[in-house]
Amino acid sequence: MVELSAEQIAKLKALGATQKETLVKMGDDFKKEREKDAACIYTCNATGCRSGGSVSVIDAFRDALAAAGLSDRVRMVGTGCMGLCASGPLARVEIKGREPFLYKQVTPDLAQIIVAQHIAPALKDAAAPLNLSKKLAGHELSLKLPFFTKQTKIVLKHLGHSDPENLGEYIANGGYRALMKALEMKPADVIDIVKKSGLRGRGGAGFSTGLKWEMLAKSAPVGGEKFVICNGDEGDPGAYMDSCILGGGSHAVLEGMMIAAYATGATSGWFYIRAEYPLALERMELAIRQAKKYGILGRNIFGSDFNFMADLRYGAGAFVCGEETALMASLEGNRGTPRPRPPFPTEKGLFDKPSVINNVETLATVPAIILGGADWYNAIGTATSKGTKVFALTGKVLHSGLVEVPFGTTIGEMVNDIGGGTSTGKKFKAVQTGGPSGGVIPASEFRMPLCYEELKKIGSIMGSGGMIVMDESDSMVEIAKFYLEFTVEESCGKCTPCRIGGYQMLRLLKKIASGKGTRADMDKIRDIAAAMQRGSLCGLGQTAPNPVISTMKFFADEYDALLNKGRKG
Amino acid sequence: MAEKMDEETVAKVKGILLPWKGKRGNLIMALLRVQEALGYVPWEAMEIASVELNVPMARIYSVVTFYNYFKLKTPGKVVVMVCDGTACHIQGSPALVEAFEKQLGVKSGETTSDGLFYLQVVRCLGCCGLAPVVVVNGKTYRTVAGEDVAKIIAEWRAAMG
Amino acid sequence: MVKLKIDNMEIDVPAGTTILEAARRVKVDIPSLCYHRDLNPRAACGICVVKNKGKTLRSCCTAVEEGMDITTRDPELIETRRTILKLVLSNHPSECLTCIRNDNCELRRLAATFGLREVPFDDITPSLKDRPIDTSTDCIHIDSRKCILCGRCVEACQVMQKIHALTYLDRGIKSRVGVAGGLPLGDSPCVRCGQCTAHCPTGALTEEDHSEQVWALLQNPDNHMVVQIAPAVRVALGEEFGLPVGTLVTGKIYTALRNMGFKVVFDTNFGADMTIMEEATEFVKRFTNRICLPMVTSCCPAWVNYMEKYFPDMIPHFSTCKSPHQMVGVLAKTYYAQKAGIDPAKMKVISIMPCTAKKMEITLPDMKSSGYQDVDYVLTTRELARMIKQAGIEFTKLDDGVADSPLGEYSGAGTVFGYTGGVMIAALRTAHFLITGKEMAEEDLEIKPILGIDKGVKEMTMRIDGSEIRIAVAHGIGHIAEVLERVRAALAKGAEPPYHFVEVMTCPGGCVGGGGQPCEVTDEVRIARANGLRQDDKQSKKRCSHQNANIQKVYKDFLGAPNGEKAHHLLHTHYTARPLYKK
């Protein structure tokens, strides 16, 4: 790298300061624009709703507005995920002076009717009562549903409410203020806030983010470099929190990464996002381009001494690459096989340089903490699990979607209130958290508050936030088999306990599921599980037995029934 | 084995690799881009990448066989992705997988003998709220039921002439 | 130094020591399977788990830390290890009775140590049925069914040797070790160095066994059986019979071979002396006339193969000399056959080598200068050890024999061929004589800067009679690319080459660490074996190749002058560029 002269540095600093002003102005301009609008239509433009046709819905809205001569007065915004994906495409109509109104399952035809019957009359006469046809009324989704009212949104706050591709809007919503604030603090103080906030990694293990940063801050750069890596691999099948956060709030993740870098002395950042998430990749690529263009990424950022660059790499379909050492191997262009720790990535990480790896949601939370302060964040949640957590609530639940709740919310509140009960009318049987590494929680335990410790106690884990709801028709042995099949398929194959142990355990489980199993097979499963938990090299193998062990514990009767079947037959 | 690549394709592959030369963490990205362009990663493209990116073939091949995303053979013209992630599984995807396998006469990862359909069982397409989900050449089918399978196949058979 | 407790024993060890190595110092042998002291730990098997204050970790790859409190055995750890081993066995064919590695297989040994009496899990080996044994190289066999995926071979091939022939394919339960594209090893960049076989703990990677063929030849009384042993064999074979590493057992080997039925026992060391006559002459000629410098040695067939595949532009730099055992082979079937009045068609020459690549070398087109295949079979040190056992020979009790004339006598220079730097040392001893007409001083005969194995590339400048000879000696083929790149760059610029004479040995340490040598080689073993050869050199009455009287006699009676026409026809060869992959 070329050393810059004092004069050049002074110039860069001045440029940085100007860039800061430009950005602030950009946000203000956007706010002024927004004030002028008489109404706004927010249509979800995230993966779920896009697959339901939201792109053509947006087009239809635009056409209808133009035809009605309202294009100037009504803003059309394609947003990030609004949360209730199962009912999508969603569109929220916000008219000044009126309550916001949410439509579900919107089609292009319906979009035209919404403009004609709802928006146009309301804009013509501010006092006109809302007079919707039966058809339109049938598409209302009440914003008073517990699904909306019971959530506390920090990470998802702006997701369903802003255009992720509009940098001005991000700034108008307070974006990059946290970075500006952090740059005026000492790095150690930034770490201090994060430590005091109680933020724990959202990627699964729940390690204190502040402590991890402190470890990196202590490591000397190697070859002048230290890295921050954003883990956007999200391999848990049935979980898509990070996908939506990246797709709808890419700048927040980037801002969080930059704050982490400033606090730890990291010189550049890497996003590792799975190739299966085209929208998240596209939006992140755009965010990086925009940030470079406006001097958010670069040298002497906002006139400070902080230099930072970020780059993006794709994951190519391997669950194990979510594990941090495997992820680094993958970033380096190798097979994604984990290696033993120590050395920890903070000592010897990507390309053998000190690195810190943080989950998408973790990083997306950081700007809010810097702006809101440690005390504010620390006051949310339970004694040891602070703040909010995003969950992907799926399975046999009525309101399936993306939700954010404070830690301590009970499972019952999640599925009954927010989720609105089962989608099948049958009784709840259990929820599964933590994906393939987690376990089941039977309905009898639904009063349990969601936090790291409680989940661990019951034999599951927080994981990244997948929450699968099952009703009485679901077989727990089948669920265990499903997850184990997944981990066996996704085992990298490097170490024996996981490679052969998982495979043998699956054979035993299949035997039991088919009614041919014996008690001895159950014991063998327990033996293998113990060896995998203690002898596997990485978290995948160590936790792969969890779904089996936890269903064996809570639904022993189901296993018994299968064993007895074998005995009789 | 693989047919010889024509000059135009060789040039195309080299063109794709060019911007990745000398960059850190380039291999998987470059190979993904090659696959994007050719539908799969042919042996010869790996040989070119080996020279252009200065990576031994052994590593390229071991990488390509490690990650699910890479294909070593031309997939069919119509790629049918059936999600068997947890949410879809709970909502009945195993029956869908079975139906597709039966009606197309192939297993996951295989192409029909007429080269038309490529069936792939995937783990989560990121729209679990719509489970079970099937994506065909980029078009998403939500809450698919068993009886929809024949319709979907017929639709694409017709579309392909 | 780091202080820690292992099973309640306090111990101080240097920082960086692994827990497993530290435990060995307090005489605790933590069981291990994938670990090999010679290679980077891959941490694949999980057998070596221990606990540090209750937390499980792998001892083979975890460095000690101040204040650790390690438990190496408790019921949980023992159960974990036993279950892991049972899992391994459930995916491993039970073929010990007929397995080439059955007397020194690390897996079989571990199963015995653990006292497992049953494998409670399904036998899943039927799924391995579609993995045929890869015999495509005629040197190295891969029986992937017996592979436990320890990764040592890949580590040896990719990291130590930087060849990248072997790699990991697929993942999960389908993971296996193989060649890119699933190609046969014979169509891969493999140079047949055999380091993978010397490091494999099981019978998954082995030398191609030719002992049956050789027994068959020995049993036919019509055959005139000739055998020769390479330098490095004499300091390694003893290990297979429990002798200390590096014990020099030349005389016992001669006797054993005679007892096995060989009629004539020659020594490759004679060939090494012959090689030096040819190579030193060639070098002096090329050096004085500045032709294609640097000149590089050619007695290692894996290195030749490497250069043909990776650096074909360097072919003109190779010495055209055949390797020592090929020289003995061709001279046996020509000179000796004539002299002794034996029909060369009935003569069979067997070479006992530390090397797997030599099995390939004998089949190359140029290796038929006698009109017959000059060397009929190559047996590795390991194969010879097994054959001696099969013959019921009590090796350690044998008396010392002597080799036969005329291709049995050797000088100290011939024997040092077996370790890195040796060929160069031997060549310089003779080059010095050829250039100056004077012998090197006794105390200079061991050229210290190019001895030793701590550096992969050793460089020095030697002064002979006012001219400076720049020398490089590389061992472990992984180190050679940098040397060649340097040469390439200088030549491309038209500059003076950085070296005049380069010695390359594919195996780390040279042939003492060869791919056909007894397994479980480490640097200590390599050094001990090399020291055995140094002792052989020092105790030789004649220490330079040109002093070998029989060499002089063969030239006078038969070959004419070194590098002369006949010598060229019989003792020199050609090289061909080869593709890395055949597909």
Ligand SMILES: Cc1cc2nc3c(=O)[nH]c(=O)nc-3n(C[C@H](O)[C@H](O)[C@H](O)COP(=O)(O)O)c2cc1C
């Ligand atoms: C098998 C396995 C898969 C994982 N997958 C992910 C993932 O998809 N996303 C993620 O952020 N962390 C994942 N993790 C956890 C990471 O290793 C790591 O702890 C995390 O990214 C650290 O970030 P955090 O401290 O912000 O949580 C996984 C761990 C294991 C063992």
Ligand code: SF4
């Ligand atoms: S979150 Fe809701 S509105 Fe957004 S894409 Fe998903 S379904 Fe559509």
Ligand code: SF4
């Ligand atoms: S536990 Fe499984 S995924 Fe992890 S390193 Fe071992 S084999 Fe690979």
Ligand code: SF4
């Ligand atoms: S490799 Fe070892 S355990 Fe396997 S069959 Fe051979 S001797 Fe027996």
Ligand code: SF4
């Ligand atoms: S060890 Fe056992 S199985 Fe093997 S030969 Fe002896 S008795 Fe037979």
Ligand code: SF4
């Ligand atoms: S013989 Fe040498 S080059 Fe060939 S596979 Fe083994 S280690 Fe690699």
Ligand code: SF4
């Ligand atoms: S072939 Fe041998 S050395 Fe290679 S991984 Fe298998 S068991 Fe280990």
Ligand code: SF4
């Ligand atoms: S180079 Fe090695 S194999 Fe060749 S003769 Fe010398 S010791 Fe033997």
Ligand code: SF4
């Ligand atoms: S160094 Fe010796 S043992 Fe190794 S390949 Fe070369 S000749 Fe053979």
Ligand code: FES
């Ligand atoms: S993507 Fe569908 S609401 Fe989230």
Ligand code: FES
């Ligand atoms: S589980 Fe099917 S889309 Fe997520």
Ligand code: FES
């Ligand atoms: S010996 Fe340590 S993991 Fe295999």
